Amino acid sequence: MGGGGAGPGAQLQSRQKGLQAVRLGRETAAQLAASVERPGYDPAAQKCGIVHFGIGAFHRAHQAAYTDAAMAAGDRDWRIIGVSLRSGDVAAQLNPQDGLYTLVERSSDAVAMRLIGSVARVIVAPEAPDDVIAAIASPDTHIVSFTVTEKGYVRRADGSLDTDNSALASDLSGAVPRTIYGFLAAGLARRRAAGLPGLTLLSCDNLADNGRQLRLLMRAYLEATDPTLADWFNAHCRCPATMIDRIVPAMTMEDRAWVAGEIGLEDEGAIITEPFTQWVIEDDFAGPRPRWEAVGAQLVDDVRPYEAAKLRMLNGAHSALAYLGLDAGHEFVHQAVADLAIRPVIETIMREEAAATLEPASGIDTVAYAGSLLDRFANSALQHKLMQIAMDGSQKIPQRWLEPLATSQAAGRSSPATLQALAAWIRHVRGDRRAVDDPQAQALGALWQAHGREGIAEALFGANGMFTATWQAAATDLEYLSKQLRQ
Incomplete structure (x- = not known):
């Protein structure tokens, strides 16, 4: 354990110390500072039982950390082969380090550091691409997991496969795979041909009912390309639902310099x-799995109550903080939640509007949950950028805001705080104040050009709007x- 977040002076000192350090790897790990907890097993002696698509920061702070803890507790042969569908950045970070990295848990008053193996x-x-297919088809592989964000599932607004997407269309034509579906189909076909068992496909993305969604989308792809493989998939593979929760800001150069100063290695x-x-x-696996429940995960029969609370209260509030906070000129989450004009809106969204859409029988204490979320948002040691949360809003707002809006509307309840946040998102996607990082940025900008301030709400949420399949706004909400x- 160490001190709290580093100030500018400590960061400068860490950068100077980091310049003299050698890089972390299997041969240099023994030089790590004594404050860094080591794996309780030999990573190099373990086989790989998991293939993970989308091995970004969140996966390394979450599922990879749980898997590391399970092996430290005695499980074996569950190392992870990561797959990056586009960028080589993570490969450049981890491969020279033999996959090793430091996980730092930081709050305002404490720091804990752990080497993940x-x-x-x-x-x-x-x-x-063939290495990816071979990894899926390996007899050692039992689980393929995903953190590819909402857009990685290549869905239309109605939830079906977007066959107009160029990458998916290429996969459907039989070209070298570019999407998760193409790679999975090729890997599953090899498994079937080799007489190997099916796999557990584990979505760890913020999609409502993510396991069922993945299963439907994968089956639709296979039915279009190999109907007999679709039947094999249906009989031999499982797609459990999950709910994931951890705040993981994007790393900066200053963050890495500070870590280097703390651990003694780059x-x-x-x-x-x-x-x-x-x-x-959801406890529904096709075969073996790590004992994640022994290290803090919850294996349950029904994930939906947890998922709904998280998507609507945490993720919904996070998105509201992003767009309202950016409008107010803030950069970080902790700044936005401390803003006396914004915090009441966030509290209303969580405690009243989102909470009212959850099943009363879920057993979740929404008052306590909202309080814990506000405390987490206020953690200034994380430096969580609002622009990171604002990305891909068109893919996020349906489950975070539009579905609860539809539920409240059907029950005769108004949701002014959620609508205030939605208006901030509409202003954001106009794109005249800052860059819009969203797969629908061009289409949203075109709607603004065509309809202007008076007509954009109708174009998005009216009878024939872009998002009407999820929520059709009442006339009073449009007004x-x-x-x-107009303000």
């Missing part, structure tokens, strides 16, 4: 996160949104 290597899919793969972590998993946009 669960990642074996990272494959950059466009550079070595670590390009280091992650800084909060102490809190939660993983709820409220338009009024907010």
Whole structure:
């Protein structure tokens, strides 16, 4: 354990110390500072039982950390082969380090550091597509997991496969795979041909009912390409639902310099996160799995109550903080939640509007949950950027805001705080104040050009709007949104 977040002076000192350090790896790990907890097993002696698509910071702070803890508790042969579908950045961070990296849990008054040994290597899919397929088809592999964000599932607004997407269309034509579906189909076909068992496909993304969604989408892809493989998939593979929760800000150069100063080695793969972590998993696996429940995960029959609370209260509030906070000129989450004009809106969204849409029988104490979320948002040691949360809003707002809006509307309840946040998102996607990082940025900008302030709400949420399949706004809500946009 150490001190709290580093100030500018400590960061400068750490950068100077880090310049003299050698890089973390299997041969240099013994030089780590004594304050860094080591794996309780030999990583190099473990086989790889998991293939993970989307091996970004969140996976390394969450599922990879749980898997590392399970092996430290006695499980064996569950190392992870990571797959990057596009960028080679994570491979460049981790492969020279033999997959090793430091996980730092940091709050305002404490720091804990741990060496993670669960990642074996990272494959950059466009550079070595057959290596990805071979990893899926390996007899040692039992689980393929995903943190590819909402857009990685290549869905239309109605939830079906977007066959107009160029990458998916290429996969459907039989070209070298570019999406998760193409790689999975090729790997599953090899498994079937070799007489190997099916796999557990474990979505760890913020999609409502993510396991069922993945199963439906994968089956639709297979039915379009190999109907007999679709039947095999249906009989032999499982897609459990999950709920994941941990705040993981993007790393900066200053963060890496600070970590280097603390551990005594350069670590390009280091992650800084909060102490809190939660993983709820539907207990429906096709074969062996790590004993994640022995190290803090919850194995349950029904994930939906946990998922709904997290998507609507945590993620919904996070998105509201992002767009309202950016509008107010803030950069970080802790700044936005401390803003006396914004915090009441966030509290209303969580405690009243979102909480009212949850099943009363879920057993979740929404008052306590909202309080814990506000405390987590206020953790200034994380430096969580609002622009990171604002990314891909068109993919996030349906389950975070529009579905609860529809539920409240059907029950005769108004949701002015959620509508205020939605108006901030509409202003954001206009794109005249800052860059819009969203797969629908061009289409949203075109709607603004065509309809202007008076008509944009109708174009998005009216009878024939872009998002009407999820929520059709009542006339009073459209007027409220338009009024907010005119201010």
